[in-house]
Amino acid sequence: MVQIMPLNDHWIFTKTNNPTYVFESIQDGQSVTLPHSWNDTDGQGGSEKYFRGQCWYQRILDISHEDLTKRIYLEIGAAGNMGHVYVNGNMAGESRCGYAMFRVPLTPYLKEGGNLITIMVDNGYDSTVFPLMADFTFYGGLYREMSLLVMDEVHFDLMDNGRDGVYLTQRKISPETFELDVHGQIVNESSVLKEGSLQIQVRDEAGKTVLEASSELALGNEAKFSIKSEVANPILWDGVDQPYLYTVEVSVLSEGQVCDSRIIAIGFRTVEATTEQGLLLNGKPVKINGVCRHQDFAGVGNAITKTHMDEDMALIREIGANSLRLAHYQHDDYFYSLCDRYGLLVWAEIPFISIPSTKDPENHNAEEQLEKLIKQAYNHCSIYCWGIQNEITIAVETEQTYKTIRKLEVLAKHLDPNRLTVQANINGVENNSIINSFTDLIGYNLYYGWYYGEIKDLQDRLDEFHRAQPKIPIIVSEYGVDTNPKYHSYTPQVQDYTEEYQLLFHQNALETFDKRTFVLGGYVWNMFDFGSANRNEGGETGKNLKGLVTIDRKIKKDAFYLYKAYWSKNPFVHLAGRRFVNRHQEHNDIVILSNLHHLKVYLNQTLITEINSREPMKIVKDVSLIAGENCVIVEGTDEYGVIHTEEIVLHHAAEIDRNYIHVKPEKEKNVVNWFEKFDLSNAETIELRDGYFSTFDTIEDLYSNEEAKAVFLKYFEHVTNNPFFEVTKDVISIEKMAQLTFYNIPPELIPVINKELNAIQK
Template identity: 65%
Template sequence: MPKTISFNDNWTFTKTDSPAYSRQTIVQGQPVTLPHTWNDSDGQGGAEAYYRGACWYQKVLTINAEDLSKRIYLEIGAAGNMGEVYINGQLAAESRCGYAMFRAALTPHLKQGDNLLAIKVDNSYNNEVYPLGADFTFYGGLYREVKLLVMDDIHFDVMDNSRDGVYLTQASSGEGVFRLDVRGRLVNEAAASANGRVLVQLKDHEGAVVWEDSQELAVADAAEFELSGSICNPVLWDGIEQPYLYTAEIRAIVQEQIVDTRQIEIGFRTVELTADQGVILNGKPIKINGVCRHQDFGGIGNAITKAHMELDMELIREVGANSIRLAHYQHDDYFYSLCDRYGLLVWAEIPYISFPSTLDPDSRNAFEQLELLIKQAYNHSSIYCWGVQNEITIAVETENTYRIIKELVAEARRLDPSRFVAQANINGVADDSIINTFTDLVGYNLYYGWYYGEIKDLGERLDDFHRTRPDKPVLVSEYGVDTNPNYHSYTPQVQDYTEEYQLLFHHNALETFKARPYVLGGYVWNMFDFGSANRKEGGEVGKNLKGLVTIDRSLKKDAFYLCKAYWSKSPFVHLAGRRFVNRHEQLNDLVVISNLQHIRVYLNGELLTEIKDGQPLNVIKAVRLILGDNHISVEGIDEQGERYTDEIMLRHVLESDSSYIYVKEEKTEHVVNWFERFDLSAPGQIEVKEGYYSIYDTIEQLYRNEAAKAVFLKYFAHVTDNPFFEVTQGVMSIEKMSQLVFYGIPPELLPVINRELNRIAK
């Protein structure tokens, strides 16, 4: 029988990169236990500079004679972002997919006694490995568990890029009957062929066998198998209401001995996407009440354990979400399993994000990562769609962009015809863009009222999309605002980073989705604050602050409870504004968040008001506070008479508390309204002259000509010293820059620059 051995202890690590470490012991390394990342601090705003480069891990593997008779594989949960595995100086495996599991066949390289296992891991920029650039930290390290697989000669295929070597597919046949297909491959690494069989048993929660079948096989080098059966009236996997899972036991049997086995959980369900009723799960329309999740954790980076994942799931369940977008890459397999067990529909995706490769126009790495994602996560019943791109048009939108997206969609459907294909567009993708015809589901990342426009524009944009494409299922794949819970305001507004503005923003979004049956729902960006090493925003360094919960999971922002009031059936009451303690105005609005129908609010022990409208958010206007401390309490009563309470203390003070106000750093003079020194009085039309440079050429193309480069630097020298600029030169044009708010390019400047470029011949 095969064995799986934990292989996480007693590793040696060094940040020094030397090819000699593939065969020679690391000198002056440090002992580490996996999972491990070298960016746990600097990837989240620590004192040291964010390090991206090649590092090495080593461990000695001691092998005896009996071990050499087995087939031994090393399973690496992930190596961020590139990995090379050496055994006794010989390259055994490599990975260019920093979020996927990969394996190395060790047996051909092993000897009796001590064997030096060395793994080079590199998270430096590589133009052909996705993601090229994004608003999150690219943590380096062996940040997931590592295992040894010890197997007999005949076993399920563990080297086909999948996790199990076995694939389970369920589909409704109608009339309460489901079809279950079980397919896979047995491999034989012995010299002689053998006869055997594959036995499948499907068991319910009580262990009773509800279906079984077997297939006889003659295994020379390899043999594929496929078994199918009908399951009558199974208990359905019905999302968070009833996430019922059966267990399929698949055994490989040779000479009546079990040589390999798999236990795979599976749920039976139907999912439909409609443009008028949203998602239909098992025949019932549901609204996607979703959150996005990045995998890192405060002070730990992405080297998280099962306990961290379980805590994340506990918080996601508490907020009442019924779906998770696991962004922007393949997550740990254990977290997909948690989604299966707790009934959360999953949007799973690859890191084909922001910028395409300029060195590989075919984006081969995106296809490689798509295959790994689908094959390794195939058996998770929670997954309802595969995401093939996120904001890939942020810098460039060309025929080649369209070609790659269409080919990724086709590949996803080839690998898994049973699920939908989705994409997440930046807001600049036009409603009638051909891109929106490629996938079954279209998501838009919309930040009206934060990066652009006003919060009310969200509903107008969704209405416009539905008018343009009435038959296309659409949802909001990201929405959120950066929020530092230390900041507060009586008059919250854009870019003040206050908890109060986040509450306004999310209240508008949730009401917008609720009022539109044709909108499938939305995914909050993000469930948790996360590391973004190059950020400095909202009073924090190295973090994106759009989470409903802080990066260390210790503080739930008020918007967390607002989502809970809309989504959760667990009764509660919550008083918002508890961190806005010092109130310098006498009259204050009190905000009550709850999913209960009957609520009483008290001020300093006296009944202030009763609320019976059942709204998720209620504002009690102009409550007069006494000077000094004021005790506010709220009591909610459910239909059974159970009581739920919350309380806060507000202090009426005479002067405003300056610590609640985000003070923006003063920009240097050439950045604030930098365009004012140019003459924009006669902008004219934009023309493209054949054989001459224009604003539509990429920055990289402009830089190849000294005169064209000089024109670019004349206008944009102040934006060249940042990581975003560095990784986008090959795909970003001045015209595309003008569509991005943070560049602040007035439209009338474009024809002025274009005229200058039109004088320079290519």
């Protein structure tokens, strides 16, 4: 039988990059316990510069004479973003998928006694390993748990890029019956042909056996198996309302002994997507009330524990979400298991994000990451769709981009024909773009009212999409605004980072989704603030502040309770604005977020109003405050007569509290309106000549010619130190730059530049 031994202790770590550590002991290293990340602070705005590069981990592994008769594997939860494993100076294995589990066979390199295990981990830039660029920190480290697997000679395949070596496929074949296909591969490392058998037991939650099946096998080097059985009238896994799980135990026996076994949870369910009724779970319409989640946590980065994951799940369940987009990469297997257990539908995806590779135009690493994601997470019934790209057209949209997306979709269907495929497009992808025909579902990341446009433009865009694509189910895969809970305003406005603006933004989004059946739902960006090392925004460095909860999980922003009021069935009342304590206006609106319908509101022990309303957000207008302290209390009565209360204290101040106002760093006028020094009065479009440079050429192509490069720098030298520019210049063109709001390029500048570039012969 397999033995699984944790291998998280007694590691020595160093940032000193010395290749001799392959075979020599690390000197003056730091003792660490896994999970571990070296970007636990600098990746979230700490005082030190964000470090990306090669670091080393090392420990001694003691092996007995008896151990050497077994087959020993090292299971590494993840190495961000690349890992190389050495045993006694020998290269034993590697990973170029920074969010996937990988295994390394150790037996060929082991000796009796102490063995030097050295792992080089690298989170530096590699133009063939995804993600290449993204708005989140690329944490380095061995940031998930590690185990030693000691196996018999006969065992389920550990090296097929999967997790269990056993794959469970459930499929409804009649109104009352599901087919269960148990398939996979058994490996025999003994070089002796053996006879064996496969045994399957399916048990319900009470432990009662509901299905047994077996098959005789000839165990050569590799033995594939597939056993199909029927399960009549199973209790369905029905999302958050009834996340019922069966247990499947699969065992391989030889010579009367169990050589290896797996115990895997499974839920029986069907998922369909329609534009008429939305998403159907077991034939019933379910509006996706979803949030996105990044996995990092304050002070530890990606090196989170099961305790961190349990806390995240508790907060997600508190607001009543029924779905999760686990962005933008493969998450810890334990978290997918939590989603199975609590009934949350999961969009799982790979980090094929922002820009494709130009060094490897076929983007092989995206395929490798997709294969590992699907094979390793295949048995989780919570996963309803595989995400194959996120905003991959942000810098370039070409036939090669289309080819890669199509290829990933075909691979996903080959590996798992029973689940849906999905992609998340940047808003600039046209409604009628061919990209929208590639996957079963289409997501759009829409930030109207934050990065562009106005809040109300969200409704118009969704209606326009539906008119253009009436048969394509659409999901709003991201929407949100950066919010620092210390900022507040009576007149919230875009880019003021206040809790009040976040409330307005999300209220509009929720109403928009509810009124449109063709919108499957949406995923809030994001459930939690997360590390983004290159950011300096909203009064914080190194963080994206779009979360409903702060990165340390200590502050639930008011918008958290807005979602709870819309989605949760657990009765509660919440008074918004509790951090907006110092009020300089006498008359104030009191905002109440609650899923209760009958409320009483008191000011300084005096009942000022009673409310009977089913609206999740209830507003008491123009409440007059007295000078000094004011106590506001709300009482809500639920259907059982239980009273729920909330209290806040507001201070009526004589003057505005300027601590509530985000003071944006002053930008030089010549940067904001950098184009004013150019003459745009004669901006006439010209007919472009073949064989000459233009704004359609990539920046890298322009840089290949000194004259063309000089033209580019004449207009855009001020952007060349931007990290985004550095990693996109080999794929982005001036035409594409003009579509991105942060470059602030006026349309009339393009023909002016073309007149100069199109005079330069290639």
